[in-house]
Amino acid sequence: MSKRSVADLKIGERATIKSFNDQWMSLKLLEMGCLPGAEVCLHCKAPLGDPICLNVSGYCLSMRKSEAATILVE
Amino acid sequence: MLSREPAGTEPARSSRKDSLKAAPIIALIGNPNAGKSSLFNQLTGLRQKTGNFPGVTVDKKSGTCLLDAQTEATVIDLPGVYSIYPKSPDEQIVTDILANPAHPDYPDVAVVVVDSSNIRRNLLLFTQITDLGVPVVLALNMLDVAHQQHQEINAVKLAMRLGVPVVRVNARTGEGLGLLKKAVTGQLRQPTLPERLFFDPAQDIAGLIDDTKARYGLTNNYLALQYIIQHDGFSFLDRGQRVGLDELIEKHQFVETEFQAKETIQRYQRIAAVVTQAVTDSRPLNQPTWSQKMDRILMHPVGGYIFFTLILLLIFQAIFAWAQPFMDAIDEGVAYLSGALKDSLPAGAFTNLLTDGILAGIGGVLVFIPQIAALFLLISILEESGYMSRVMILMDRIMRRFGLNGRSVVPLISGVACAVPAIMATRSIGTRRERLITIMVTPLMSCSARLPIYTILIALVVPEQRVLGFLNVQGLALMGLYLLGLVAALLAAWVFKKLLHVNERSFFIMELPTFKMPRWNHVGLTVWESVRAFVWEAGRVIIAISIILWVLASYGPGDSLDQAEAKARQQYAGQPDAAIESHVASERLEASYAGRFGHMIEPAIKPLGYDWKIGIALLSSFAAREVFVGTMATIYSIGGSDAEDEATIRQRLQAERNPETGGVMYTPALAYSLLVFYVFAMMCMSTIATTYRETKEWKWPAIQLLYMTGLAYMSAFAVYQLFR
Numbered sequence: 001m002s003k004r005s006v007a008d009l010k011i012g013e014r015a016t017i018k019s020f021n022d023q024w025m026s027l028k029l030l031e032m033g034c035l036p037g038a039e040v041c042l043h044c045k046a047p048l049g050d051p052i053c054l055n056v057s058g059y060c061l062s063m064r065k066s067e068a069a070t071i072l073v074e
Numbered sequence: 075m076l077s078r079e080p081a082g083t084e085p086a087r088s089s090r091k092d093s094l095k096a097a098p099i100i101a102l103i104g105n106p107n108a109g110k111s112s113l114f115n116q117l118t119g120l121r122q123k124t125g126n127f128p129g130v131t132v133d134k135k136s137g138t139c140l141l142d143a144q145t146e147a148t149v150i151d152l153p154g155v156y157s158i159y160p161k162s163p164d165e166q167i168v169t170d171i172l173a174n175p176a177h178p179d180y181p182d183v184a185v186v187v188v189d190s191s192n193i194r195r196n197l198l199l200f201t202q203i204t205d206l207g208v209p210v211v212l213a214l215n216m217l218d219v220a221h222q223q224h225q226e227i228n229a230v231k232l233a234m235r236l237g238v239p240v241v242r243v244n245a246r247t248g249e250g251l252g253l254l255k256k257a258v259t260g261q262l263r264q265p266t267l268p269e270r271l272f273f274d275p276a277q278d279i280a281g282l283i284d285d286t287k288a289r290y291g292l293t294n295n296y297l298a299l300q301y302i303i304q305h306d307g308f309s310f311l312d313r314g315q316r317v318g319l320d321e322l323i324e325k326h327q328f329v330e331t332e333f334q335a336k337e338t339i340q341r342y343q344r345i346a347a348v349v350t351q352a353v354t355d356s357r358p359l360n361q362p363t364w365s366q367k368m369d370r371i372l373m374h375p376v377g378g379y380i381f382f383t384l385i386l387l388l389i390f391q392a393i394f395a396w397a398q399p400f401m402d403a404i405d406e407g408v409a410y411l412s413g414a415l416k417d418s419l420p421a422g423a424f425t426n427l428l429t430d431g432i433l434a435g436i437g438g439v440l441v442f443i444p445q446i447a448a449l450f451l452l453i454s455i456l457e458e459s460g461y462m463s464r465v466m467i468l469m470d471r472i473m474r475r476f477g478l479n480g481r482s483v484v485p486l487i488s489g490v491a492c493a494v495p496a497i498m499a500t501r502s503i504g505t506r507r508e509r510l511i512t513i514m515v516t517p518l519m520s521c522s523a524r525l526p527i528y529t530i531l532i533a534l535v536v537p538e539q540r541v542l543g544f545l546n547v548q549g550l551a552l553m554g555l556y557l558l559g560l561v562a563a564l565l566a567a568w569v570f571k572k573l574l575h576v577n578e579r580s581f582f583i584m585e586l587p588t589f590k591m592p593r594w595n596h597v598g599l600t601v602w603e604s605v606r607a608f609v610w611e612a613g614r615v616i617i618a619i620s621i622i623l624w625v626l627a628s629y630g631p632g633d634s635l636d637q638a639e640a641k642a643r644q645q646y647a648g649q650p651d652a653a654i655e656s657h658v659a660s661e662r663l664e665a666s667y668a669g670r671f672g673h674m675i676e677p678a679i680k681p682l683g684y685d686w687k688i689g690i691a692l693l694s695s696f697a698a699r700e701v702f703v704g705t706m707a708t709i710y711s712i713g714g715s716d717a718e719d720e721a722t723i724r725q726r727l728q729a730e731r732n733p734e735t736g737g738v739m740y741t742p743a744l745a746y747s748l749l750v751f752y753v754f755a756m757m758c759m760s761t762i763a764t765t766y767r768e769t770k771e772w773k774w775p776a777i778q779l780l781y782m783t784g785l786a787y788m789s790a791f792a793v794y795q796l797f798r
Contacts (some may be wrong), residue, residue: 044293047375060586
């Protein structure tokens with residue numbers, strides 16, 4: 001299970017960010033505090049499971065599932 | 075190699091070391107939701123105005139603030155950003171100003187406002203601003219929230235570690251404002267800058283940085299990096315300068331995204347080192363805040379949509395029911411004023427122009443104020459409380475199908491009041507394609523100017539009865555028209571999505587703010603601003619059209635009007651005076667310039683079921699559809715006391731006969747055809763002007779006008795032919 005991403009998390013599940021698989025997207029995510037080594041927790045999902053809301057570095061960040069899939073976790 | 079120069083050494087700044095500049099400029103910068111606007115209101119009070127930044131359409135909020143007894147500073151509230159690298163058109167301005175010391179709004183001191191409960195992410199922007207060489211004061215806001223979340227910040231340690239003055243403020247209550255002003259004055263007198271850059275690009279790409287600095291006369295390493303990475307967006311660089319930078323990038327084989335990622339990571343590392351020393355965080359893990367518990371309900375797959383539907387119903391109720399008494403009052407007030415003027419002024423062309431032309435026009439504008447105020451009151455409460463962000467998330471998935479974005483929801487809802495502020499609200503949409511599509515389809519949402527048209531025509535042909543005991547059929551018809559507009563907007567968006575192939579990626583990374591109590595002074599300001607913008611922007615057009623229309627309807631070539639009048643008096647002699655006067659008015663209208671225009675276009679609109687009279691109303695409302703009811707009133711020669719009295723217009727319309735068939739003119743087929751025409755037609759000069767301003771190309775308003783008018787014409791044709 002090395003290719004698990006934030007998009008695979010269940011509500012309430014925690015994980016640690018390992019890396020990104022999309023450099024362009026990673027720039028925006030990094031600025032918003034999604035750093036390698038940071039802990040994230042899936043806060044909630046919109047109906048139909050997309051977009052999702054993520055607790056990261058002390059606040060809540062929402063993003064599309066496709067964007068979450070670029071954040072790989074350990 | 076490590077650059078040892080202080081971050082800000084531009085020669086321009088050294089001259090004002092001791093004496094304060096006469097009118098210093100202070101910029102407020104910060105993340106969205108950090109409390110920047112609250113602080114701006116605290117600093118400037120009501121001494122603020124909204125203008126434009128030179129050359130761009132982004133609203134510029136500025137005001138004045140007394141720093142001490144002698145110094146009055148200009149405070150500029152810059153749009154909220156997360157970093158110096160812009161993600162949407164309204165964010166671009168921040169970089170444009172801060173990277174260009176020659177910009178008229180370049181600040182002498184930047185106050186970076188941070189949300190203390192989220193200090194790491196907020197400090198990212200701070201380190202970038204400081205590295206650009208601007209003297210900075212760090213304002214720690216929302217310490218109370220941080221305290222609730224068991225985080226304590228040591229401002230003294232933070233100031234020492236960051237190398238700039240740090241002030242504790244409470245932007246909601248105004249606490250700490252005195253200290254903030256003192257710190258700003260201190261930075262104006264004798265700027266304290268950090269000893270070294272938080273992130274020095276010269277450590278890795280010294281050659282490129284040195285070349286750029288030498289070629290463009292820069293002294294600051296980080297500014298040089300901004301030239302390299304962002305020069306395509308910098309309006310102050312000319313073509314030659316941009317090409318020169320491209321050549322430098324080529325020469326040094328600089329990879330932008332990789333470097334930018336590295337910058338962000340390194341900055342966060344430095345910030346983490348500072349924060350561990352200055353902030354104690356004893357936040358218990360795993361404890362959802364009340365705001366997060368709210369989300370579980372409001373984002374629930376079923377509950378979330380039910381709540382959103384209820385909110386929408388509330389908005390419609392406010393616009394259509396609660397605003398009505400106020401609109402009636404304005405209507406009556408204008409009618410009373412018009413009557414009073416007619417009685418007291420000598421009869422003549424000037425009095426007629428004043429009452430039937432100008433005053434009727436002003437009344438037509440003022441009457442929409444209650445609806446616009448009600449809509450923006452609710453929207454701004456939803457935005458202030460944080461719920462609007464949840465709506466964007468709820469709707470993103472659906473919107474995306476149609477080539478839109480979750481953020482398109484706000485423009486589309488605002489479009490129900492007026493497309494002008496709605497189109498301006500698209501600036502927060504980061505991708506150009508999605509923003510463009512939102513702009514193109516927003517005018518299909520039925521704005522409040524269409525409401526009087528809907529009301530009159532529905533009352534004419536839809537029976538006033540109830541189904542299932544409580545549903546008013548007329549109300550259902552009205553709702554149907556609004557839905558028709560919404561469906562058309564979504565379908566048009568889908569078509570644009572298929573047609574517009576832009577190699578641009580869409581994204582929806584957005585901070586979800588915590589729920590907050592709305593700041594009522596902000597709500598009030600928003601309502602005031604939108605009403606003011608509507609009255610001023612749309613009002614000017616409507617009044618101008620009213621005057622032109624009055625002239626066209628009151629004059630004709632030569633003495634044709636008098637001839638028509640004489641003919642009518644002869645023909646209807648013997649009828650009661652009132653009847654004669656009404657025939658005279660309508661004959662004169664037919665002979666006027668407006669009447670001739672109407673006859674001219676009659677062949678084109680005949681297939682839709684319209685005659686020359688409706689033609690005049692159509693033509694005059696092409697500039698602003700608000701004019702329709704007024705024109706109809708004039709055309710059906712109600713004239714006289716109360717041009718806006720809808721019941722009277724309705725009776726007139728019902729009595730109108732079709733000269734060809736002899737039956738009623740306003741058959742359901744004609745009324746539905748007109749209704750559909752007005753749902754789709756692009757009839758608003760202000761919207762066209764706004765679309766041009768926001769897209770900066772005439773192509774887009776032209777396409778908008780063509781596709782909407784074409785859609786209106788074809789649908790009206792289909793409806794008329796089907797129902798006749």
